[in-house]
Amino acid sequence: MIDESTNWLTDASVTMARDQELDREFEARLIESSTLAFRVAYGVLRHREDAEDVAQEAFAKAYRSFGQLRERDRFRAWLVRMTWRMAINRLRSDRRRMVREQAPLETLSSTTASDALAVTERTARLWKAIDALPDKLRVVTVLAGIEEHDIREVALLLRLPEGTVKSRLFLARQRLKELLQ
Amino acid sequence: MNDDRLKREIEEALAVEPSPHFAAQVRARVAESARPSGVWIRWAVPAAAFALVALVTAVLFLELKETVVPKPVETVRNAPRDKTPKAPPLPTAQPPATAGPVARPSPATAAEPEVLFDPREMAAFRDFVEGVREDRIDITKLLELQQAAARTSPIEEIALMPIGDVEPLVIESLSFGAHRIEGGSL
Numbered sequence: 217m218i219d220e221s222t223n224w225l226t227d228a229s230v231t232m233a234r235d236q237e238l239d240r241e242f243e244a245r246l247i248e249s250s251t252l253a254f255r256v257a258y259g260v261l262r263h264r265e266d267a268e269d270v271a272q273e274a275f276a277k278a279y280r281s282f283g284q285l286r287e288r289d290r291f292r293a294w295l296v297r298m299t300w301r302m303a304i305n306r307l308r309s310d311r312r313r314m315v316r317e318q319a320p321l322e323t324l325s326s327t328t329a330s331d332a333l334a335v336t337e338r339t340a341r342l343w344k345a346i347d348a349l350p351d352k353l354r355v356v357t358v359l360a361g362i363e364e365h366d367i368r369e370v371a372l373l374l375r376l377p378e379g380t381v382k383s384r385l386f387l388a389r390q391r392l393k394e395l396l397q
Numbered sequence: 398m399n400d401d402r403l404k405r406e407i408e409e410a411l412a413v414e415p416s417p418h419f420a421a422q423v424r425a426r427v428a429e430s431a432r433p434s435g436v437w438i439r440w441a442v443p444a445a446a447f448a449l450v451a452l453v454t455a456v457l458f459l460e461l462k463e464t465v466v467p468k469p470v471e472t473v474r475n476a477p478r479d480k481t482p483k484a485p486p487l488p489t490a491q492p493p494a495t496a497g498p499v500a501r502p503s504p505a506t507a508a509e510p511e512v513l514f515d516p517r518e519m520a521a522f523r524d525f526v527e528g529v530r531e532d533r534i535d536i537t538k539l540l541e542l543q544q545a546a547a548r549t550s551p552i553e554e555i556a557l558m559p560i561g562d563v564e565p566l567v568i569e570s571l572s573f574g575a576h577r578i579e580g581g582s583l
Contacts, residue, residue, distance in 0.1 A: 242427075250423060254415040268419050272426040279427045339410050346407075361407035389403055396403075 242282050245291050246275060252292065252362060253299045259358035260303035262343060270306055274299040289372055296373045300355055345395035353388035356381055 253274055257267035278285060278295055285291045346354055359370045367385065371378040528534035 246420065246423060246427075250420055251415060254419060255411050255413060258413050259411055264413070264416070268415055268422065271415070271419075272423045275423045276426045276430045280430060338406070342406055342410055357407065358411065361404070361411045364408065389400055392403055 238282055238286070241286055242279055245278075245282075245288070245295075248288075249292055249295055250275070253295050255362045256296055256299045256358065257303040259346075259362070260300065260307055266306060266310075267303070270302050271299055274302055293373045293375055296359065297375075304351070341396060342392075345392050348395060349388055349391060353384055353391065356384045357388045357392070360385055 250271065253271040254267055257270040257274075258264065261267050261270065274295060277298060278291065281294075282291075285294050346357060349357065355374065356370055359365055359373055360367075365373070367378050367381050370376075370385070371381045374381065525534065529536055
């Protein structure tokens, strides 16, 4: 009986130590990937508060499954796909919202009012063209535009062959150029 | 528009930073949906198993108990003294002859056939025994009667009357001539 209690306490302490280790790893993943998740959601929703809300929800889901997502690449890929899917679902459930946040002017280099207006108009046209892309082309376009991801990183995030990502990205840019001309 | 310019414009459009409170909000959201603790699971599984075993044991025990006592029939083995219903008054005095089979409860097992008694007879006998123990019933007269019966001379044997004086029956022969046959000859 005493041996069983001792074993149980040992197991419990091991479990608690493992939970603390998982929490530390999750904190590291959170610091590393929070902006990525937010930008993925923003690429779909283009609404800052909605994008933050979706990203928070995705992180909460990731935390519940973090035991199977400890690997860095696996975590990021899962987080990107989950955030994208949740953002798409949010967008479909909120189709009536027509007012979307415009591109942030503070990130652009333009200083004059006319330049700012021109940038705003150009960005609006760009998003309109991106929205017109099929979902498969849109996701590779957005992911390639975040944090200077190259084809290999986009392929890792989407779990697709690099050749598939390369061809989809080429096709997407061709269509965007056609739409923007 | 070339590829580089398009790529740069897309990157600029996506270069949006979350609010400064975003990380804190994520931590708060995560804390709300805390991961199920392994310690809790380690408690829950044995507790559920123990509860299941206890439930099954209780059900089996109750079923076994009901099988041993299938119906509320008054038996010698299961009849508690204090729960015996009061018997209705019997028309005659309680005969001690009925005490034989009742007074000696045998340690019978459940496999043996149960001996059934009329509850009224059992109650009456118990009342009689308790009355004797509590001196409510005076059995001295009964003992005197028993002793007087022992002192009386035995009954003489019944002597059969000899049958030698009785004359044997004589069966007379039938005489058809003495009778008149009606309705024709034989």
